[in-house]
Structure formats: structure tokens, C-alpha cells
Amino acid sequence: MSTTIWMIVRTNILKNKTAMVNQIEFSLPEYRYGFHLVTSDILSRIGELPETGLLNLFIKHTSAGLTINENADSSVLSDFKTFFSDWIPENYPKFEHDYEGSDDMPAHLKSSIIGQSLTIPITNHRLNLGTWQGIYLCEFRYSGGRRKFVATIYT
């Protein structure tokens, strides 16, 4: 083995810079219709974080979503619920897809607009969120049941 090549291997390993992937699947109990702060629930499921990397968090549903927003004042959560309910109403007269209930098509639209995954930097073994940032589970159905997630961590 040439000395040069070996030095590159050794440097990457010693600096813990060779990327590795770790993946965890889990579910969360049913949440009621609305927006819910779940940062600590998520962290408790995914275990120890690497020194530096990224977390991709993915929700395996089309009527719920994930976003990041203010983690301090619960009125932000309720104002999100109010605004989204007013904006995409259940009685939208042109919707054709309604046999799963009047909350279903609005839930699909909200899910795509909010998004179903987050990619968050990891720094010093923690999610590198801003002071006021927390992870929201967005439940857009009245009885959405347990929701399934995939967490993929790169280091």
C-alpha cells in the first residue's frame, strides 16, 4: 500500500470524517388534528447523534407533514391550525376526492404544501437548530392513527 493512500485513509478515520449511514424506523402515537411540537419525541427514538452530519426525517404518509417552527409559545401551534383550516376548507365545492371523508382532500393538499421530510444539520452531537426552532408533526386528519417515520442519519 502506498504511503500516500494510507495517509488519506488514516486521516479520514482519525478525524471521524468518513461518512456512514444509520437508519431507524419508528412510529409515534396518534395525535389529534393540528400541529404538535415533537422534537424531544423524535430525539428519544433516534439515539445518540454523530459529531457532524445530517438527519433526514421522513413521514410515510400523504395526509400529515413535518415542519420546523417556533418552540416556545403554544399560540403559534393553534394559529397554524386556524390558518390552515380556514385556507383549505373541507367544503371546497370542486373537490372530487371525498369518499374517505371531508377532511381527506384538504389533508393531501396541506401535506404536500408543508412537506413530508426535513433535513437538519447535526453539529457537536446535537441537532443544529436555532434557539426558537422545534420540529412540528402536522396531523391533517381527524383520525390519522399512528404515523410511521424513517430517520436517516449521515455522519
Place this chain on the structure above:
Amino acid sequence: MSTTIWMIVRTNILKNKTAMVNQIEFSLPEYRYGFHLVTSDILSRIGELPETGLLNLFIKHTSAGLTINENADSSVLSDFKTFFSDWIPENYPKFEHDYEGSDDMPAHLKSSIIGQSLTIPITNHRLNLGTWQGIYLCEFRYSGGRRKFVATIYT
């Protein structure tokens, strides 16, 4: 080489856990204005998937988008089209950017709200989507032409 360091190298390699990147560029034929399920078209372009990893799918345009939603009932696709067309109309009186056509500025807004990339977990050599999740190409122009994509796969 110290035995300890070599053991780390060997463990990572044997477990196929050393991350690698693979990137594919491709285009899809023109789709008409609206939302289109393209999961199998995308998969046919990107070839075999690794055991574990992430797919980042990126569309190189500002008047189209990518999202994930229901893969079963075509009325979801048409209700998406109806809602987005009503919500951001072509005749919005305050828009200044109109010399590329009345569908252009609404297309830019929809593209940013839906988003231009998806990051999806890969598990057991498959996209780890939920049962009802499929990839939508969102064509927000009347004559958008062929659309270009970059798929980046980490394992």
C-alpha cells in the same frame, strides 16, 4: 497500520456502511399542465438502489416542482390541479412579471411553495415510501417542455 484502525476500516467495508455518492442526470418528456404520478418513470432512470441510503431528486426548473402524494386515486391529482389553479390565478391584477405569459408568474409561486427537490430514504434496495405515497411531477406551465432532473444517491 495499527490493528485498531484497520479493524474500523474493515468493519465499515464489510458492513457496506462506508458512504458513497452516485449521481444521474436525465430528463422526462413534456407533461401537460397539472400533477402527474412519475414514481416508476423516475425509478427506471436511476437504476439499482443501494441497500441503505437516501435519494435526492432535484428538478432544474423554476416553474415546475416535485412532491409526494397519494398514488391510488386519480381524483387526487385533478383536485390538486383545481385547487392550485384557483388559489394562484393567472389574472392576479398586481403581478408585474407577465411577459412570458399569464401562466408564468403563478408557475414560479407554485414551484417555490411545492418545492423543487425531494429527499427519500432507501431501505433494502427500495425507496422507503409509505403504502400510498408516490412521486408527483407538478407541471405549472401550459408548455413547459422537457424537464431536467438530477438524482443524487448516497449509500
Place this chain on the structure above:
Amino acid sequence: MSTTIWMIVRTNILKNKTAMVNQIEFSLPEYRYGFHLVTSDILSRIGELPETGLLNLFIKHTSAGLTINENADSSVLSDFKTFFSDWIPENYPKFEHDYEGSDDMPAHLKSSIIGQSLTIPITNHRLNLGTWQGIYLCEFRYSGGRRKFVATIYT
């Protein structure tokens, strides 16, 4: 070391395919309320890009956002501002969260709808953006101050 294993290590290294992570934190000066093209500002902060990989750009705030849109005509930027201001108004009568100012709750909603991170492919040492794509900083507050970012680069 077995020849087979060593060949895998050597191939990955020689092809520069072993993934590595690099992370940079920085801030940008205060921008006024609205949408701003910041592609070159971002690139100047993150330095040389790898041959192939992904950039994840994350803004550590809940009242600002990041998106990709047209990089050529400034009327697109002003039409974004007009549309978002009209759509989520400051005087929305049902908002409870208003003690930080009338622009605060609309800013939270816009931030989640636009999103707080972008993941962009890197190809040939450049961001692999489409011809018309640029990075927008979306400032949803009137006095948002300096904004903090984390750039995570995988190669």
C-alpha cells in the same frame, strides 16, 4: 489485509467516491422584508465545492426561509413579496400570537410553507442549478436582523 478488501478501499479513494462531510456556519447581514437573490453570497461563504455531492443549506430561524426561483428578472422577487403579503395578511382577525408584532405570525406561517432548508446537487465542483435557478433568502419580518445559516456539504 486481504487483496479484495484493499482493492475496494483503493478504488473508492482513487475515484474520490468515499463520502465525507464538511460543515460551515455563517450569517448574512440584515435584509429588508421581501425576497432576495443570494446565490453568490452563499457561494462566497462556503468555499470550494467537491467534484460530486450535495449541499444542504439550513436557516436557523422560524420567520425567514429559503427557496429557489428565477434569477433573472427582479419583478419575480417583487411579485413574490406582493403575493405572500396579500395571502397571509397581518390583520388576520383570528391570530392569537401577536405580542411580537403584527408581522410575526404571518412570518411563522410563510417560513413553514416556503421551508427552511434546501438540498442542491453538486456536479463538477458547482451547484447543479438550472439556467434560471437562484437561491432566494425570504425575509418575512420587517426587522429580522442578521440571519444564521448552516451549510453541510457531502462529497
